[in-house]
Amino acid sequence: MSQQQANPWDSSQLVAEQLKRGVLTIILVLAWLASLFAWGIMEWQGTVSTVLRVVFALNVIFHPTMFAIVWRRLLPLRFVELSCLVFATLICAGCMALHLYSPTYGADIDLRPLYLWIPVLYVFAFVIGDHKSGLRLSLAILALYVGISLPYLLTPPQPATNFTIQLLVVSGVLISALHFFAGYQGRFQRAQLTMDELTQLAHTDVLTQLPNRRRTMSMIETELTRFSRYGHTFSLILLDIDHFKAINDQFGHHVGDQTIAALAMRVHDVLRTTDAIGRWGGEEFVILLPETTLDEAKHKADTLCAHIAARPLVGNHTTTISCGVAGIESADTLDTLLQRADNAMYAAKAAGRNRAVISRTSNAGVAAAE
Numbered sequence: 555m556s557q558q559q560a561n562p563w564d565s566s567q568l569v570a571e572q573l574k575r576g577v578l579t580i581i582l583v584l585a586w587l588a589s590l591f592a593w594g595i596m597e598w599q600g601t602v603s604t605v606l607r608v609v610f611a612l613n614v615i616f617h618p619t620m621f622a623i624v625w626r627r628l629l630p631l632r633f634v635e636l637s638c639l640v641f642a643t644l645i646c647a648g649c650m651a652l653h654l655y656s657p658t659y660g661a662d663i664d665l666r667p668l669y670l671w672i673p674v675l676y677v678f679a680f681v682i683g684d685h686k687s688g689l690r691l692s693l694a695i696l697a698l699y700v701g702i703s704l705p706y707l708l709t710p711p712q713p714a715t716n717f718t719i720q721l722l723v724v725s726g727v728l729i730s731a732l733h734f735f736a737g738y739q740g741r742f743q744r745a746q747l748t749m750d751e752l753t754q755l756a757h758t759d760v761l762t763q764l765p766n767r768r769r770t771m772s773m774i775e776t777e778l779t780r781f782s783r784y785g786h787t788f789s790l791i792l793l794d795i796d797h798f799k800a801i802n803d804q805f806g807h808h809v810g811d812q813t814i815a816a817l818a819m820r821v822h823d824v825l826r827t828t829d830a831i832g833r834w835g836g837e838e839f840v841i842l843l844p845e846t847t848l849d850e851a852k853h854k855a856d857t858l859c860a861h862i863a864a865r866p867l868v869g870n871h872t873t874t875i876s877c878g879v880a881g882i883e884s885a886d887t888l889d890t891l892l893q894r895a896d897n898a899m900y901a902a903k904a905a906g907r908n909r910a911v912i913s914r915t916s917n918a919g920v921a922a923a924e
């Protein structure tokens with residue numbers, strides 16, 4: 555794990571956007587083909603009227619236009635989604651008005667199949683918005699249909715009265731159900747996000763924003779598993795700031811904290827994106843180097859020592875570090891590996907600090923040698 559990872563939130567939003575774009579494109583193509591097909595069938599049967607012809611023609615023009623906007627990214631997706639919803643709502647409203655009030659169309663042509671798509675509009679409203687905006691949109695659509703059908707329903711019972719009442723009641727029930735489920739899903743998503751944030755907090759060191767000791771141990775355990783299963787080698791560097799107590803005593807605890815935080819940042823200059831660093835505790839850090847031999851790790855540790863000593867981390871005071879380097883060996887467990895790195899680090903301190911020492915063997919006695 556590296557500090558320089560891409561923001562997962564950004565990338566997941568990008569994927570969601572791409573997914574939406576793809577789904578919208580498919581819906582537009584299917585809707586366009588369906589209206590072409592229906593138009594052709596009705597022309598062939600001779601049942602198409604002038605008004606229906608206009609509706610079909612509008613459909614045939616509208617869908618490719620929206621398709622081009624989505625495909626060429628000419629306007630935000632939100633605009634296309636709302637346009638589709640408004641367009642379909644108006645088509646259904648037109649069909650409903652004709653069915654209820656036009657003696658010719660109401661009697662000769664059954665327009666109900668067209669405006670029976672109304673429930674789909676409510677679902678679409680909730681799909682393109684959250685539970686609040688979905689509710690607002692679908693209530694606006696329902697209000698339009700209630701407005702259209704009310705004069706009809708207030709007259710003495712007519713042929714379509716029952717059907718219209720049923721449609722409006724089903725609409726109300728459907729909107730309530732969609733609102734309930736969308737709200738439930740929203741709460742679930744928020745709870746999931748909170749869980750993710752808590753997990754992230756539980757694994758992160760507050761001062762340096764690096765993986766904390768627990769997380770670092772689990773990263774090392776993962777590498778150990780990879781080593782025992784696939785033979786992928788790796789090495790560890792245990793890094794300790796030299797005379798850190800003196801920094802605290804001389805400049806104050808606050809400067810000590812700043813030094814730790816600055817070191818955590820500076821270490822990244824010499825790490826690969828596949829390397830990982832975690833705060834082990836106090837002024838100690840563990841660097842995990844996957845696919846890295848002991849000699850390569852020693853070279854990296856030497857570079858690190860030189861890089862930290864090259865210029866002060868905080869103020870004018872030069873800070874140095876001591877590193878213990880250990881490469882994974884077949885007999886190692888998490889404890890022996892860390893113990894070897896720790897011994898090597900103390901050997902580096904004993905040898906004068908500002909240096910890296912490697913641990914060459916895990917045999918009894920745990921030897922450390924430069």
Ligand SMILES: Nc1nc2c(ncn2[C@@H]2O[C@H](COP(=O)(O)OP(=O)(O)OP(=O)(O)O)[C@@H](O)[C@H]2O)c(=O)[nH]1
Binds near residue numbers: 761800808811837
């Ligand atoms: N400011 C600050 N100090 C810390 C933190 N964690 C540990 N310390 C202090 O770091 C000091 C570590 O001192 P020692 O273990 O004696 O080591 P050292 O002074 O670095 O000496 P060597 O390791 O032998 O070079 C202790 O005084 C701790 O209180 C921290 O998060 N912030």
